[in-house]
Amino acid sequence: MDKERKLIIAGNWKCNKTVAEALDLVTGLKRELAAVKEVDVVVCPPFTALESVSRAILDSNIRLGAQNFGENGYGAFTGEIAAGMLKEFSVGYVILGHSERRQYQKENDALIAKKAAAAHAANLVPIVCVGETLLEREAGITNQVVETQVRGSLAGLSPEQVERTVLAYEPVWAIGTGKTATSAQAQEVHAFIRGVLTALHGEAVAKRVRIQYGGSVKANNARELLGQPDIDGALVGGAALEVRSFADIIKNSI
Numbered sequence: 001m002d003k004e005r006k007l008i009i010a011g012n013w014k015c016n017k018t019v020a021e022a023l024d025l026v027t028g029l030k031r032e033l034a035a036v037k038e039v040d041v042v043v044c045p046p047f048t049a050l051e052s053v054s055r056a057i058l059d060s061n062i063r064l065g066a067q068n069f070g071e072n073g074y075g076a077f078t079g080e081i082a083a084g085m086l087k088e089f090s091v092g093y094v095i096l097g098h099s100e101r102r103q104y105q106k107e108n109d110a111l112i113a114k115k116a117a118a119a120h121a122a123n124l125v126p127i128v129c130v131g132e133t134l135l136e137r138e139a140g141i142t143n144q145v146v147e148t149q150v151r152g153s154l155a156g157l158s159p160e161q162v163e164r165t166v167l168a169y170e171p172v173w174a175i176g177t178g179k180t181a182t183s184a185q186a187q188e189v190h191a192f193i194r195g196v197l198t199a200l201h202g203e204a205v206a207k208r209v210r211i212q213y214g215g216s217v218k219a220n221n222a223r224e225l226l227g228q229p230d231i232d233g234a235l236v237g238g239a240a241l242e243v244r245s246f247a248d249i250i251k252n253s254i
Helices: 019-033 047-056 083-087 099-104 109-121 134-138 142-153 159-164 183-201 203-208 219-226 243-253
Strands: 007-012 039-044 062-066 093-096 125-130 166-169 210-214 233-236
Touching: 007 093, 007 210, 007 243, 019 039, 019 047, 019 062, 019 243, 039 093, 039 243, 047 062, 083 109, 093 109, 109 125, 109 142, 109 159, 125 142, 134 142, 142 183, 159 183, 159 203, 166 183, 183 203, 183 210, 183 219, 219 233, 219 243, 233 243
Parallel strands: 007 039, 007 233, 039 062, 062 093, 093 125, 125 166, 166 210, 210 233
Antiparallel strands: none
């Protein structure tokens, strides 16, 4: 698949996998994906498995991501994880603003922007999630919601930092529901997001930002979704928890 931006496919394991299960999964992925060079492959285990997975993928083409981190760094922040702790395990990416954290932990755009800035300061690549609920889509305000989230979550970042940020468009109604936005629906929002980026930082920057799609991505819809001109990868949930399903998504995207 010929794309001007290199595809990035990340597996968000969410609150799943013991250390032993995590090692089984990445061992299988290393075997299945050893020849893949066309896609940046990232796995995002829970914090408890980061060290073990980091060691396991050291000699592979798989990169490591975290699912969140604290914006304040080291200090008296009980229950938080500092960027420096992630860097110790060679973490290169961090998911920020996932809809589940927006919903359950009440994270807002301003907080996500602080985390994105802290990620860049630590030389971590943030994967910033945006997306509308079913009610918002049915109300016809998808673009309004997504633009507000994009502008708010990237506020304060320099053009160079925005260029190094990965955005993930995840319609909330399609996460873990089995429902998927059609390729046309997904492309429409991705193109809109790129337009927002153009308005913020110019066309040259917007053209270089990678925008993933997330929301019930599977092997059988990966090729059509990722073949769209403004879709540059996938943020995969449930299908990332098994070797075969995740590997097949990646292989079908090439």
